[in-house]
Amino acid sequence: MAEWLFAPFADFEFMRRALAGCLALALGATPVGLFLLLRRMSLMGDAMAHAILPGAALGYLAFGLSLGAMTVGGIVAGVLVALAAGAVARSSILKEDASLAAFYLISLAAGVLIVSLRGRNLDLLHVLFGSILALDDASLLLIAAISSVTLFALALLYRPLVLECFDPAFLRSVSVLSPVTHYAFLVLVVLNLVSGFHALGTLMAVGIMVLPAAAARLWTSRLSLMLALSAVTAVLSGLAGLLASFHADVPAGPAIVLAAGIIYVASLVLAPGGLIGARLWRRPHLEF
Template sequence: MLALFDYVIAPFVEFAFMQRALAGALMLSVSACPVGAFLMLRRMSLTGDAMAHAILPGAAAGFLLYGLQIVPMTIGGLIAGIVVALGAGAVARLTIQKEDASMAAFYLISLSLGVLMVSLRGSSVDLMHVLFGTVLALNNDALTLIGLVAALTLGTLGIFWRALVAECLDPLFLRSVSRLGSPVHFIFLGLVVVNLVAGFQALGTLLSVGLMILPAAAARFWSQRVEIMCLLAIALGMLSSVCGLLLSYHASLPSGPAIILSAGVAYFVSVIASPRGILLARRPRAAHRTA
């Protein structure tokens, strides 16, 4: 019991920076993981990755003007994310190009522009902070922002839950029976952007999408029901956050990558050992062939 306390509980009891990191990561799990489940059900996982990179120029603009200040970088990231989402959608609707191709083009341009903007004024340390985040350096302002985004996300999901589920399963049916089809789509994209901006404070632009997608992808192997999938994604996100922070503390590893790698372990375990994973999903077929 003493060893368990020293390795698992003591770091969060003794150090305030670990407590703030844990609070931020847990709130991000509650907020971003359900959004990731809907992204995956919509087959838009790579869109989430593209949007994570799209916020970089706005965050870089805030950094150039005000330094590493949370409010300007957050506002810049929100504006950049909205501009890229609307721009890619407009190109897809007004030209022959598909939305995935236009999103990829916007994301590559945004990533390159953001890196150049940060490099103009900042050092390599500043660039690493913007790209990979500093979850162990979260302050009260960052925690307040993450908490507000979590409350906004949960409230919006609660209000539009049935419409979001219907659009995932049959968007044409939703548009035929309700006027919520298009508005719900853009509301959902807004949730993706604000959660990526909140995650950017802790995990950076390159890794913020990891906590959104990996727990949701793992949960998909354990359940087909959307409600259960979202709850499992939150639980796996929280577990990955705790394991990643402890791994970072005891092994002196970067905290953001440690959290995402922990989520990756949960994903690979689900791929192999879940009821719909590689091992158990192949058993009935093998038994049928033997018979």
């Protein structure tokens, strides 16, 4: 058992790197994902993940599989689409979800097309599904740096962000931080999506953000606990996914997201906020 658990990481450096990448993502991207979820913006996260693709693809077209070019391209495209979707929602009759769906489809199509221009299927797979098992020093450092920045930013913005989520009118009435918080949060989302993009690909990046967050939401109604629980869930999913990938020889990215998905479905059934759990955890009601 121990052999089965530890040997892959003891014997192979690429597995250790993948695990470090998962750990960094769990500490940075997952808390951001929890706030996305609590602000009912999970789908927007998904749309923005796809929006990153054409930017990264343009970087790829110009410089090949260069980390820097794809990162910068992805961040620029992500920020542009986030702002554009907001502007479209405010000033046209389309609601934000419709405009996001439109942007997401356009971006995905454009991205795939641009990558194909240079024409290697292997690269396309890399872009769509990431390369968690082939993280080099630079990618690992980038992911770790984004996670560090995210943790600091969340610590600084925690209070205004919580207020912005549940009572934005109050935050606006006491402070000028409301727009600052909103846009800083969007930037954090884009940064973490880019980091998730390098590890898990454009199609899976949101998985490690939202699935562990959704699972944690079902177990507790205390935000601090929820944040910790979501990060732990994400680490466990990463570990389980990597092991499954190693032993069963399946692609790592989808295995990780599927592991998170299994934890989510289990929570959905068993947790106090879940389907059967609501009955499982029911205690006799009080007199008053």
